[in-house]
Amino acid sequence: MFWSRARRREKVKARAFPEAWEKILAEFVPYYRYLPEGDRAELRGHVQVLVAEKNFEGCGGLAMTDEIKVTVAGYASILLLHREAAYYPRLSSILVYPDAFVARAKKPKSIVGRMDMMDAMDFVDEDDGAVRDGESWETGAIVLAWKPIVEASTDPASALNVALHEFAHQLDLDNGEMDGVPALESDAAHEEWVRVIGGEYDALCDEVDRGRETWLDAYGAEHPAEFFAVLTEAFFMRPHTLQRKHGDVYAVLREYYKQDPAAVLPKA
Ligand SMILES: [Zn+2]
Structure with missing residues (x-):
């Protein structure tokens, strides 16, 4: 099974990378612009795999576009460079709101069944209706706001990036628990x-x-x-x-x- 998945991924990576996607990475993922070409090629391959395998869903009236998918996958891919990419094995859905959203707002139908298993991590003050830019669940989803991602990509002074933040939580999960210690080599x-x-x-x-x-x-x-x-x-x-x-x-x-x-x- 792993063998066939690896082969399928190689096929996805072998496809031509759309020129429009390249433009999206250059515009919305500033880090990509500075990478040497070898790393860029690796990153493009990761983007192709993530776009092919993950379910991207627009929420709160947001229509999902290639711009959003490729940008979000681009940030997720930065964290995978140079390592044995596992492609966030526990993550299946990436939900994107146009702007900051209220925690525990009505969730899209596809994941309503899993709500009771949601991780409490980003819901410390779950009932205060806090407005958030991102959430990471242990049950296979992350939720992001698009506007702050665009802002972070155009402001060179920004230290914040909600996409990097939420995917880091998913890496942290790879070894079982979201405890601040990801899988380490030794x-x-x-x-x-x-x-x-x-x-x-x-x-x-x-x-x-x-x-x-x-x-x-x-x-x-x-x-x-x-x-x-x-x-x-x-x-x-x-x-x-x-x-x-x-x-x-x-x-x-x-x-x-x-x-x-x-x-x-x-x-x-
Ligand atoms: Zn967090």
């Missing part, structure tokens, strides 16, 4: 993760508790899983700053993602 890598990332998480919580201004999105102090998602955003959106301020954290993420965004993106 016990040594795991120890290093706990020491460096865990230590920095405690430091951020401490700063937030004291009411101090934090460079990292303070939302990262909500839970270790949020910390990993917020760090992933910073790693790919503001790598130079992350490297300067938290060199050891940057090094651990560079090891995990097998990428060096500070060497890819020009200094602002």
Whole structure:
């Protein structure tokens, strides 16, 4: 079965990449523009697989377009580069709202049956009707708002990217739990993760508790899983700053993602 799936994916990747999709990546995924051609080719292949295998659904009146699919798949693919891509095995649906949505708003019919199994992670204050830009569920779906993704793609100063954030949660899930520790290659890598990332998480919580201004999105102090998602955003959106301020954290993420965004993106 795995063999045939691998073969099917190779076939999908062998198809010509539509010129219109290339334009979409260049316009909405700034990181793509700076990658060397070998990485771009790898990323295009991942985009083809994700678009072919995942169910993209427009919500709240949003009509699904190639622009949205390719952009979202583009961000998801950044996190897969240079690694053995598992294509988010537990994720089946990507639901996109035009703009920020209210948590627990009426869900599309296709997933209503799974609502009772929804992960509580992004529903900490589930009944406050909080407006959100994204959610990740352990039961096979992520929910995104399109407008902030477009904004993040056009604002070079933006450190936030809800698409990277939610796909990082899905990576975190690969090894079972959304606990802020994704699948790591060795016990040594795991120890290093706990020491460096865990230590920095405690430091951020401490700063937030004291009411101090934090460079990292303070939302990262909500839970270790949020910390990993917020760090992933910073790693790919503001790598130079992350490297300067938290060199050891940057090094651990560079090891995990097998990428060096500070060497890819020009200094602002
Ligand atoms: Zn989150």
